[in-house]
Amino acid sequence: MGAEAFISQRASEGVKVLYGADIPASTLQVTATRKDFEGDYTLVVFPLLRFSHTSPAATGEALGEWLKSNCPEIQAYNAVQGFLNLSLSPVYWVRTLQEISADKDFGQLPPTGRRIMVEFSSPNTNKPLHLGHVRNNLLGSSVSDILKAAGNEVIKTTLVNDRGVHICKSRYAWMKRFNGATPESSGKKGDHLVGDCYVEFARMEKEDPSVMDEVHRMLIKWEEGDPEVRDLWSRMNGWVFDGFEQTYRALGISFDRTYYEHDTYLLGKELVQKGLDMGVFVRDDDGSVWCDLTDEGLDRKLLLRSDGTSVYMTQDLGTARRRFEEFSLDSHVYVVGDEQNYHFQVLKKVLSKLGFPWADQIYHLSYGMVELPEGKMKSREGTVVDADDLIEKMYNEAKEASAEPGRLSGVAEKDRDKLFRTIGLGALKYFILKVDPKKKMLFNPKESIDFNGNTGPFIQYTHARIRSILRKAEDLGLDASVDGGVVLSAKETRLVKLLAACPSKVAEAASEFSPAVIANYSYDIAKEFNQYYHDTPVLKEEDKCLLQARLTLISTVASVLRRMMGLLGIELPERM
């Protein structure tokens, strides 16, 4: 193999072998690290070995032999093509199972001492939430939980876009064409009623473009604090908030803190002055202020209009500083669609130019759009998938699927409605979260979201079956325990290995801000368990020790699944 660097890694086995980089061909340095289930590394350093083999394969074999005799816990086999596959012995995995099952907080990583703010949802009070917002909400909520599980303190926030020209449009249409309709009088959810106003305005503008002038006058009145305009504005916003609240509750979304743009839109102006003083911004002849980022491969960015008013960027600069300082944040995650990639690139650069050390602790969790088979959702063409409708549709489909023979065994009549919600929502959340956030995703409204295969209900079902076995075991007076005297089968060993990977999966999901890591990991466990379960009877096992070990194993599978799906905001029912 010569003197080349030669690295083999088997993360899933928890063992890493390193062939030294600048070591003469006749010698070889071996370092093996064992990845504990806590996610720590136990370093096992082997002495410098001397081999005279010229081919990597021969070296691998010799190394395997050496490991077998000197470190029995580690098994080496199949040393071909110059690298070594190492695995830990079954005894190790029995110990691991014992430790995992005893750890009530398995999967919760130790505190990092870091405080992270996650901003997501950030709706505007003009229209109801649609499928795109659902992806945003689910991502933000799940990533927050994942960051918490990774040991961080997390503050969930949202910034409600409740002011501006576009908001005035729906208010204007309401005044002109809705005869004083309210959510009560119309029987409509508040956000949907206001959404109708917004759509109506588009029609009005088409008929007579001059209505825009009226809207601008309205905005000026709003900024002057005109009581009548302000009153209508806050009244209609109230309707929308009530509507959002219902949707959030249905989705299981909550925030620790809610910001409103009418409170924050003036922030950031003082930073413009600071930038000018520092010489990193320039003022043009017309009075407008810019930041030149052409050196960075970007463009000039406007920060203050010539009339002295601020823009979106100005506000974001200001709110970022306020939040970092007010909460002593270590990091700030913004869950915002990928159409704003450029905006956040610029935001970080400008903050960095202003000398804020935390500028590079801003992370834009950029996610792709949800598209329909015929392309993007367009409200004008009525192809928008409404969040409330979708939730209701999923409920109905869960109900329908549950009507199949053999289902709902042991589910009490009074619990069924809630179960249908849990299954429908589980299918929806899993469907959205299993996809890598940065990829755009396809949703076909004509095809329902599946309940078979790699889906939320599949994992829910797996859990329900385990719980069913455990209930029966309890009735039989059996308890779970495991001692070192048990020998696990190959399938059982595989399951324990998978379970042991949990902390590192949580860490990976947190560092990549990706619930998809958790979703796919949960699926792997459920898939592996179903294969195991199919041909390994648990309750019929006559060997008491083995029976108890199996009960321990499956209850650990259930609890890891519960924790992982909890990070996705998905509930796992006891029966279904």
Place this chain on the structure above:
RNA sequence: GGUUCCGUAGCUCAGUUGGAUAGAGCAACAGCCUUCUAAGCUGUGGGUCGCGCGUUCGAAUCGCGCCGGAAUCACCA
């Protein structure tokens, strides 16, 4: 044109800190319910990992160049 991202089975997606024969699900076909819940399990078919060159003992993975697609580059937010 600049920046960022994506391209893996018919479809939806994993796998991307370089490793063995690239994996699931859906769809198709063939099996398994006197046995802990068949929303499950087993099997068959299905791949130039967009293309090319390079680095390497070894590339879906890294580099460069193409091709195709998306977003963005507003005195909008």
